[in-house]
Amino acid sequence: MFVLICSGGRTGAQLASLLIAMDHDVRVVENRPDVLSRIHLELPTEVIVEGDVMDLKVLEQAGIRDADVLAATTTSDENNLTLCYLARTLYHTRRTIARVNNPRNAWLFDSKFYVDVAVNQAEILASLIQEEMSLGDMITLVKLRRGNYSLVEEKIPAGARAVGKAIKDLPLPEHVVIAAIIRKGEVMIPRGVTAIEEGDEILAVADLEGARELAELFSAPEYSSRPSSGQNGEKGLGRIIRR
Known part of the structure; x- marks a missing residue:
């Protein structure tokens, strides 16, 4: 090029x-x-x-x-x-x-x-702050299709609602696809019957709204019960990484 x-x-x-x-x-x-x-x-x-x-x-x-x-x-x-x-x-x-x-x-x-x-630059910073406050512990790794979709990563903490459930039984958002699971250092190709375990690192492709819902599903109970960004002024605990 x-x-x-x-x-x-x-x-x-x-x-x-x-x-x-x-x-x-x-x-x-x-x-x-x-x-x-x-x-x-x-x-x-x-x-x-x-x-x-x-x-x-x-x-x-x-x-x-x-x-x-x-x-x-x-x-x-x-x-x-x-x-x-x-x-x-x-x-x-x-x-x-x-x-x-x-x-x-x-x-x-x-x-x-x-x-x-x-x-x-001002718009980019504003977008980073908005996502920082809304995605909790989820990390954005790569932006796809000019920002409409992202490859995101979430490590499953103890007590998360998804622990012990098969992927086919999870209430996954419409625009979310689980692409891979990293378990004990090994990469797994997920199947519908694959059960989520504590400590799993989940790689998923999602739009912004889907990523927010996925962060809620995979978060620990003490985080999932808190108000989301914009409610009572409370901020999420996450970080965003762009490459």
Whole structure:
């Protein structure tokens, strides 16, 4: 995959490093002397294209006509919106990703300017806090399908309602599939007759609401009886891990 990154600031340079490590073809456009001196130490020289990201000739030199993805990571929301718009309308770039610098401008980053994905740090933090308060001890390992589904993990504590019950007898939420059970260090493929044991680590695919219900089903009695997030101001005890 060929990714064109517009701006070699900290965000753009780190993104480039990660993509290069995953064997993607990457170009970074940058013209600030201080930034160029730094990224020439961090990135291969052939990856860096020196020039103004708002100059179409520079973008064409960087290969925008062949780019699969354009990532607009400048510190200007106006520039990021313009870059996404130009990439799609002039060069038919398949995917556009834009950094949102000012959360007040987030409403602009949608199909009007051909932004496929808007990276809004304030929104991401708010989402993390919301999930932190609602999923108890459940851990989110991976987000699937742009955040609609997740691979979650829950370790079964003593006294959980699910202990001793076969999977087929559990009141599993509609949008939840138990994918695997890790028991005493061994990975098991679950069957309907497989009974849940204390200490099992359950891996499941679930949407957000399903994950909340699953956390309740697998939690210890002292936690499951507490009010959920938003009731009496009491917070859950969990943590969220994203990769």
